[in-house]
Amino acid sequence: MTVLPREILICTIARLLQDVRHVAVGASSPMPAAGAMLRRALDEGQRKVRLSILGSVEHNFFTNGSAELFDSAGQGRLDAFFLGGGQIDGMANVNLVGVGTYPQMSVRWPGSFGSAYLYFTVPRVILFREEHSPRVFVEKVDFISAPGISTPETYRPGGPVALLTSKALFSFDSQRPGFRLESVHPGHDLQEILDATGFQFDHDDIPPTTPGPDAATLSLLRDRVLNELSETYPAFAAQWRRDLAEAIPDGASA
Amino acid sequence: MTVLPREILICTIARLLQDVRHVAVGASSPMPAAGAMLRRALDEGQRKVRLSILGSVEHNFFTNGSAELFDSAGQGRLDAFFLGGGQIDGMANVNLVGVGTYPQMSVRWPGSFGSAYLYFTVPRVILFREEHSPRVFVEKVDFISAPGISTPETYRPGGPVALLTSKALFSFDSQRPGFRLESVHPGHDLQEILDATGFQFDHDDIPPTTPGPDAATLSLLRDRVLNELSETYPAFAAQWRRDLAEAIPDGASA
Amino acid sequence: MSEDLRALVRRIQPGMTLALPVDYAGVSMAITGPLIRHGAGDLHLVCVPTGGLQVDQLIGAGLVRSVETSAVSLGEAGGAPRFNDAIKRGNIRVLDATCPAIHAGLMAAQKGVPFMPTRGLIGSDILSNRADWQVIQNPFATGDSIAVIPAIRPDIAIFHAPMADRDGNVWIGRRRELAAMAYAATQTLVTVERIVDHSLLADETTAAGTLPALYVEAIAKAPRGAWPYGLWGEYATDTDELIRYAAAARTAEGFAAYMEQEVRA
């Protein structure tokens, strides 16, 4: 069974979203959205999974302006959210602002968006950054848009639970604190992960391989989820279809 | 020219509302509403006078629920408001809660509504209570729903400017502090006011008589304002029309 | 009584905090009888921001421990007789408030913060009787005191609205205090005039006045469910009925007889 790397990522995201009732994803985040759609499809008939895609008209059930996402998180009505980062360090600090010395930075990124709030209030924040390189995963971020851990007296029902990259899946333990390598995606190995990661992390000597989907899940993904996704992310869905056609020349999608 | 007592009151209210841009009146307040409508008619072509009648669908231009009135006052967008009171004392303290010792009072009124906020934030609060008797105008209220004056360090852009009753018009000076009798309505005299008022107030030896409307104003009041008013307060308007028919048997309304 | 309404009231447990809307915003009078028969007492009511007939009836039925409110009255029909009587007898505890303070408490819950500041109040006996409120110094100015109101987080919000769709979205129009109640409450129970087949969120015009299903726990259809109160854009208040109630409920016996008749009806 041929499984594309992005399908491994999407299925991993769906796994990380087990038991959520309400998940929000950013405007330009097709992969988290696909993972959430797969979760919703898998859970159909057992639990209702709500998916909010920021900036989308189709997948927006908010009616109180752009503050409502944050309000609903503050109310405890948002279970999971995805956060990227120009830099992420071993304490799960996230930097969305830039490289160099603030404020006159040598490289400036857009800004922190809602990270400094949602990272505190959403119980299951999944750090998702495909580029797995030492310039992204640094020992110490240049600017803390949102801290990975807080003092015990800080109100913080939320925080990071996992970091997913194109090479591997990490879990985050806020008590220790630090990342632990949970699994390496097919085609990658531990040494490659060590070389590409600028911070220390826990790992087994022989870490497990990130599992792929079973046939039923893959079929659900390539039929229903891909169709749903193409409404909101047509370019991403079209590329996926092209890659599938190339990887599986007979045209069968499952 | 026959002028009904309520017409004197309405014209006095319109006078007190000179230069306002936005005035709000309570749901069951036909006389303040009529005064505000007269003000609006008098100012037509020179300035726009907005009138909000709480609980009315017709005269409600709010679209953010019942908090919007208070928000707009907090923003400085509400120039004038009317406040009644089961008891009002010489320091312009207002009691809307009850008689006796709080909380198990011998007489309980509905409650303070928004008074403890609007009295502080609306620049021109007009105390309006038709019943002019010692049980209403007391030396000291049993419960301060909203205080008439505040310490200099208290944030208070608003407060009482006048007290209008069925017998007289008072102004309020928050610096002195206290009420001053400005005028006595036709048919009443100073001794009657002194007897009916449970608190001390300043007055001339021979206070002026509250002026009635000129012919043009009276005509505007009985034609346009009375018509406008009958949409929101049909019972009040019908009674007014009956009283006019009785007072002016030839049926001429101006 | 419909099974739907029964299912709604079964969610209410003794000792819970209920948020109820102002007269003109959409009071679910339809749920009042079922609620009384359900019998869960020791309730704390939060009036948003004032109460009326429903509050008076729940108090008259002995289900209420305490009420936070800016006022309770029957409007044109006069004072609220069972509320006033309960206060005189000391049978309920009233937490007297002022409208924007109740809005501020709900807003704090909506925003997930422990409190909101509000102007006014200083020097009032409302404030001096609210040990659960505080006055702090404005950290952005010297010598400026300001009242802070703790978050109000009702267990249940209950209201009546014109319509809901099959997905559980509810149309509340410009009565946004209903949304504020729902945001702040753990669960929201709604009665509606009708259920519509089209999604209220599919069209931007209706979406603008819609409370999303995310906040709505359960819905029951109850035509004319605000009666004798009116419902904006639907029907007017039946003031004669309010007056009839006000007269009957002057005594405990008169109240009991009125409610008995209502239950049979």
Place this chain on the structure above:
Amino acid sequence: MSEDLRALVRRIQPGMTLALPVDYAGVSMAITGPLIRHGAGDLHLVCVPTGGLQVDQLIGAGLVRSVETSAVSLGEAGGAPRFNDAIKRGNIRVLDATCPAIHAGLMAAQKGVPFMPTRGLIGSDILSNRADWQVIQNPFATGDSIAVIPAIRPDIAIFHAPMADRDGNVWIGRRRELAAMAYAATQTLVTVERIVDHSLLADETTAAGTLPALYVEAIAKAPRGAWPYGLWGEYATDTDELIRYAAAARTAEGFAAYMEQEVRA
């Protein structure tokens, strides 16, 4: 350029604070050119809660002293080139924020209070770089610190909406951040796709999504006035144009040439 648009921009004085909406909420791109030709500079921009093309162009035109924002970008078209360049050169001051903090500041202005508390932020470099924010003790709990954000009171809020009526009421639908901006600002200037003859407040369905004229200082008609951004329910974003701008504005010269061409068009 219409006389209406010229009348709008004449209200803007050097040194003023302008509130501008997020990309998808209704950006009045139509006012950007007139604003630049009007030339009032030294502006402080408040992005509600993030900025994009309009902010980048005003910065590129040299009108901006400082920006309070949670982010500035061109979305799919990448980073905001004139914003990024101005930061590198130290030509503008950025007050980095996080979205709910900007909402909290506007809410404080809406409520007429000096500040609002907000969760999160503690331990971030956003907070440590905002000397104008404070951390206080929650007065309702011990050992609980919370950030407080001072009221944001813009001189002018500017946005684009589908329609206004002859009374000056503006339909904003579910984009309620536009109302929040208007409540907080002293004046609100609006461009619209069209002016309708019926009152938006006369019908409960349209009233639910309407910002009342009380908050609106002036309106100008500007069809496709959000372009190249989209307007909900009306037209989609022209991403190709955003990409064309992003490429052109990589240099100051490219930006100038692009804007020149736009002005002529």
